[in-house]
Amino acid sequence: MRILYLGDVVGDITLKVLKQNIKEIRSKTKANLIFANAENVSLGKGLTKEEYLTLQSLGISVLTMGNHTFSKKEIFSFINDSNIVRPANMPDAPGKGYLVVKYNDKTITIINLIGRVYTNILADCPFKTLDKILKDVKSDYYIVDFHAEATSEKQALAYYFKDRIDAVVGTHTHVQTADERLIGKTLYITDLGMCGPYDSIIGDDVDSILERFITGIYKPSKVASGNIIISGAILDLTNKKIERFKEIFYGKN
Ligand SMILES: [Fe+2]
Ligand SMILES: [Fe+2]
Numbered sequence: 001m002r003i004l005y006l007g008d009v010v011g012d013i014t015l016k017v018l019k020q021n022i023k024e025i026r027s028k029t030k031a032n033l034i035f036a037n038a039e040n041v042s043l044g045k046g047l048t049k050e051e052y053l054t055l056q057s058l059g060i061s062v063l064t065m066g067n068h069t070f071s072k073k074e075i076f077s078f079i080n081d082s083n084i085v086r087p088a089n090m091p092d093a094p095g096k097g098y099l100v101v102k103y104n105d106k107t108i109t110i111i112n113l114i115g116r117v118y119t120n121i122l123a124d125c126p127f128k129t130l131d132k133i134l135k136d137v138k139s140d141y142y143i144v145d146f147h148a149e150a151t152s153e154k155q156a157l158a159y160y161f162k163d164r165i166d167a168v169v170g171t172h173t174h175v176q177t178a179d180e181r182l183i184g185k186t187l188y189i190t191d192l193g194m195c196g197p198y199d200s201i202i203g204d205d206v207d208s209i210l211e212r213f214i215t216g217i218y219k220p221s222k223v224a225s226g227n228i229i230i231s232g233a234i235l236d237l238t239n240k241k242i243e244r245f246k247e248i249f250y251g252k253n
Pocket of ligand 2: 039066067068147171172173
């Protein structure tokens, strides 16, 4: 079974490019299922209902989130009845921390966790949270989107759960890492990278971010434009192989 897992989707401009190219991406990667991190779709922060429905219409069957899950308030009205998975170690937030999907006769449990190092999020322990989920939920496959900043925290989670889960994919930094490998029997990559404007600073307009760094004055930034990089990884759960995916598409403004 092949799953294409796309990293953080940034902005409506990227949704358009996905719309135009998803068929080609699906056939090129031979993906049976496509999952994505969707915490940055709405102007770089959050997800609206319309955007959620667009992602669904593209056949992206599970959407995991992160620190921007609740940045657009309208998500409170539809998250409970959706294929959105928010961090499981925020158990008192609306929505769910994992989702079980079926493909042919197999069940796949997708779990979202958020890191506690450099993320400024008051979340429960991701390790203990996942231990509990694995005890409670029986499934053929388990895939974790660990939305975290620190490489060490992501590697630590993979080592702690190696052989017990099928894949740990990192998200949040928006930059794809070249360290895809097996840790025990667990497929691993520190970060999938983003789906978003290539000529940008992690998806945002370069000038506005530069101004923030040079002057120290905070100004809200906006999503950049131009060509779009689509990044992720193909998880071959049957053959225990992980392969990076990265392609740049022309994006119209
Ligand atoms: Fe992100
Ligand atoms: Fe994030």
